[in-house]
Amino acid sequence: MSIHIAAKENEIADKILLPGDPLRAKYIAETFLEDVICYNEVRGMLGFTGTYKGKRISVQGTGMGIPSIGIYVNELINSYGVKTLIRIGTCGAIQEDVKVRDVIIAMTTCTDSNMNRLTFPGFDFSPCANFDLLKKAYDAAVNAGLSVKVGNILTADIFYRENMDMVKKLAGHGVLAIEMETTALYTIASKHNVKALSVLTVSDHVFTGEETSAEERQTTFNDMIRIALDAAIAE
Ligand SMILES: O=P(O)(O)O[C@H]1O[C@H](CO)[C@@H](O)[C@H]1O
Ligand SMILES: O=c1cc[nH]c(=O)[nH]1
Numbered sequence: 001m002s003i004h005i006a007a008k009e010n011e012i013a014d015k016i017l018l019p020g021d022p023l024r025a026k027y028i029a030e031t032f033l034e035d036v037i038c039y040n041e042v043r044g045m046l047g048f049t050g051t052y053k054g055k056r057i058s059v060q061g062t063g064m065g066i067p068s069i070g071i072y073v074n075e076l077i078n079s080y081g082v083k084t085l086i087r088i089g090t091c092g093a094i095q096e097d098v099k100v101r102d103v104i105i106a107m108t109t110c111t112d113s114n115m116n117r118l119t120f121p122g123f124d125f126s127p128c129a130n131f132d133l134l135k136k137a138y139d140a141a142v143n144a145g146l147s148v149k150v151g152n153i154l155t156a157d158i159f160y161r162e163n164m165d166m167v168k169k170l171a172g173h174g175v176l177a178i179e180m181e182t183t184a185l186y187t188i189a190s191k192h193n194v195k196a197l198s199v200l201t202v203s204d205h206v207f208t209g210e211e212t213s214a215e216e217r218q219t220t221f222n223d224m225i226r227i228a229l230d231a232a233i234a235e
Helices: 024-034 068-080 115-118 129-145 165-172 182-191 214-219 220-233
Strands: 017-018 034-040 045-054 055-060 085-095 103-111 148-155 178-181 196-205
Touching: 017 068, 017 220, 024 045, 024 055, 024 129, 024 220, 045 220, 055 220, 068 085, 068 182, 085 129, 085 182, 103 129, 103 182, 103 220, 115 182, 129 148, 129 196, 129 220, 148 182, 148 196, 178 196, 178 214, 182 196, 196 220
Parallel strands: 017 055, 017 085, 085 196, 103 148, 148 178
Antiparallel strands: 034 045, 045 055, 085 178, 103 196
16 A cells, blocks of 8 residues: 555556546446456545456556656555556647547657756756557557557646747647646656556647547547557567
């Protein structure tokens, strides 16, 4: 048991999927896993362990933003020995050719968060995906006949942003989309020498306003979920 996770020893698999929304964790457990147990309800941040294609895997909600995912990722690695962590999240597109429902694999992240400035004063740390895991996710997508975009994303500290100038500038430098957690996931995983990846589905377009419904966000991201599950069990 850790401060925010009530699982007993060995109740969490060494591979885990990390949606921001705990109800997405429940949906994944109910829809894709067999022999499921719910190991966490603390703060409503649901966590489940089951099997997928015969391999043991867990899924844990992380909440929104760097401080929240940072808590879960630290506890999963340090208290439960998790070795492979795949975020499955939603994001807002900022490129014209990135459309709602597209799947993005984050190779690296930009951020406006202070997290790494506090750790590396005067330096710019580059959070980076684990290449093995990225390749496995990319191959899983190709094998399933799905097209994915692989590239740079923005992990933002602000959802309701007043000024979009910097987002436009980042888009001008090829950044694909905005979300709120991957910088923390990749940085903490690097520090502990474990594997991490973010696979994201575009839920809306930041500039055109095109969007998906809340119900779609919760339940219809099956392509992304299958890519992440297949990459995890290929480990
Ligand atoms: O759908 P999730 O995984 O929560 O991800 C995105 O959605 C939330 C904002 O609505 C942020 O957490 C952002 O990163
Ligand atoms: O625009 C969006 C959509 C999802 N998540 C974000 O952080 N921003």
